[in-house]
Amino acid sequence: MREIIKQGLLNYAKKTIRIEELETFIPVNTTYEQFSQVILDFEREGVLEIVKSKGRNTRTPSLAYFYRIHKQQLKRDYHEKLKKYRLQLHPSIKLDSYFGSDPSQWEKDHHYLLKIHQYIEKFGFPKYEVPAPERSVELVGDEKWMTDKQGKELLERIGLWSRMKVIPVSDPLMFAVNPATLSNQSLKHLIVENKTTFQALVDTLTQTDFSTLIYGSGNKIIKSIEQFERQLPISNVVHIFYYFGDIDRSGIFIWERLNEKKPIQLALPFYRACLDKTSIKGKINQRSDQSAIEAFLKFFTEEESERIQSVLNNGHYYPQEILKTSELQAIWRHSKWN
Structure with a gap:
């Protein structure tokens, strides 16, 4: 029973606890004497500290009505x-x-x-x-x-x-290659979230200085990116990754998870072109991860960040498809990629 109560205290979120709440941790057939003995032991050990202003009950042995929990002692x-x-x-x-x-x-x-x-x-x-x-x-x-x-x-x-x-056990990474760039010491790679964007850009790959165009396939890229070095085994080079996804909670979350595995820059010219369009209503039920959103917004100006946050708060979003094929291709060819 001591271990059961200990685990209950460790999982308890508040710093103080009522005696009635402590009683909910114990098995049904436990007697008051058995329960009180454990609580008194925790008192002596400094795990539970009496909240004196609340007093003690009149039962024998007497226990406090409220206790302050010291989890460090418990651990x-x-x-x-x-x-x-x-x-x-x-x-x-x-x-x-x-x-x-x-x-x-x-x-x-x-x-x-x-x-x-x-x-x-x-x-x-x-x-x-x-x-x-x-x-x-x-x-x-x-x-x-x-x-x-x-x-x-x-x-x-x-x-x-x-x-x-x-x-790694994951789906193979799907990408197109620009052979002319593979002898460079620094190789750039563009990851796009959706198939439509991949198809719009793939014919333009050889007109850029990017080495690969990678199809993220939504969340799958979070696992399949682990296959990158295995599928493109080039040594002694620096790989620079860019990501372009939907401006919605899901697309931002995918980028943030990717960025945890390896540094992934945002493909800002594409995102900024989306912000010049009118946002679309929808996707209000997506998972919200505020820390991911905050990390994402750091790449934008204050004005851009406020606009993106407002769009998300109002249940709107920018799909990648809001940019036409001709726009996507022109942005990729003519933007400066540092």
Whole structure:
């Protein structure tokens, strides 16, 4: 019961809690004596501090009506456990992130961490890349672990994703190539969200100094971009990526997720041309991510940012298709791309 109440306190959002709320954490058949003993232990340990102004009840033993929660004290045992595992697990397994996360994350990952430790101890680190399902079986005995059960996220959390040499499981990246530019030391790549825009621009690619035109296919680009270096294996060059998507919450979110994987500039000449058009009403039910919108707006002037925010707030948007084929091609050919 102590662990059940502890987990309830860790998940509780407020800093103070009523005794009645504490009682909701415990199993149905728990007696008051059993419950009060745990609460009094937490009082002595400094996990729960009495809010004196609210008083105590008249039951025996007496408990406070309100408690102040000290989560750092609550996590003390958990942190001591992590320190012990730091000494037991292979030194390459980094546990730093767990000190700042909820203990429930550790409970979910613990079983897998032991398996990864055993694998490294027995075989060392892989020397060759293999598909994710194959490496998943080797590490934890479950071919879907990396792709469907957040195995990749766990490996990233402990700093071992790149060392496990995993071929990403995602759709191939779809792009057209401008061969004349591939000997350059700096290669530019334009990612467009929609198929219509890709088809409008593909015949103009060789009239630009861009090396590729990449079809993002909406959200798919977030995963398929991982295949880029594998599909265009050119060494000792600098890759510069630009993105052009719809000016709506979804298009902005896709860019932000891409930018987390590798630096992706906004293809501003295309976006600014959209802003010269009349926005279209629709897409009011899209997911809103304010942090993504704020990061997106930093690329624009104050006036442009206010206009984009107003368009989104009013349930309007700019689709890529608002620009005609001739406009798209002219913008790509004649704009300055730094």
